[in-house]
Amino acid sequence: MPETTNNLFSEMEKQLRLNPRWGNPNPMVQKYGIMPDQKCSGCALLEIHRWSKSRTKCSLRGVKGASTDHNSRFDACGKFQAGQNKVVYHG
Secondary structure: OOHHHHHHHHHHHHHHHHOOOOOOOOHHHHHHOEEEEEEHHHEOOEEEEEOOOEEEEEOOOOOOOHHHEOOOOOEEEOOOOEOOOEEEEOO
């Protein structure tokens, strides 16, 4: 591997260690910071909407449309609240 590629990867790893928000796919982490050692799946703000398929939504992001679908495996943000997920049934 060329030396410049190694430098690029080591710089990216350094940035991730210094700032966990950088490059994190969870938009809420980018906005509110990260909650260490927690995932969104354990947060009371995560809602599970059940239609013919289930969709997970973060109540902080809103619950309208596919653009607000939220991955429960994301690292939790700074607004994390431990508790049970709310389940919403749609007829």
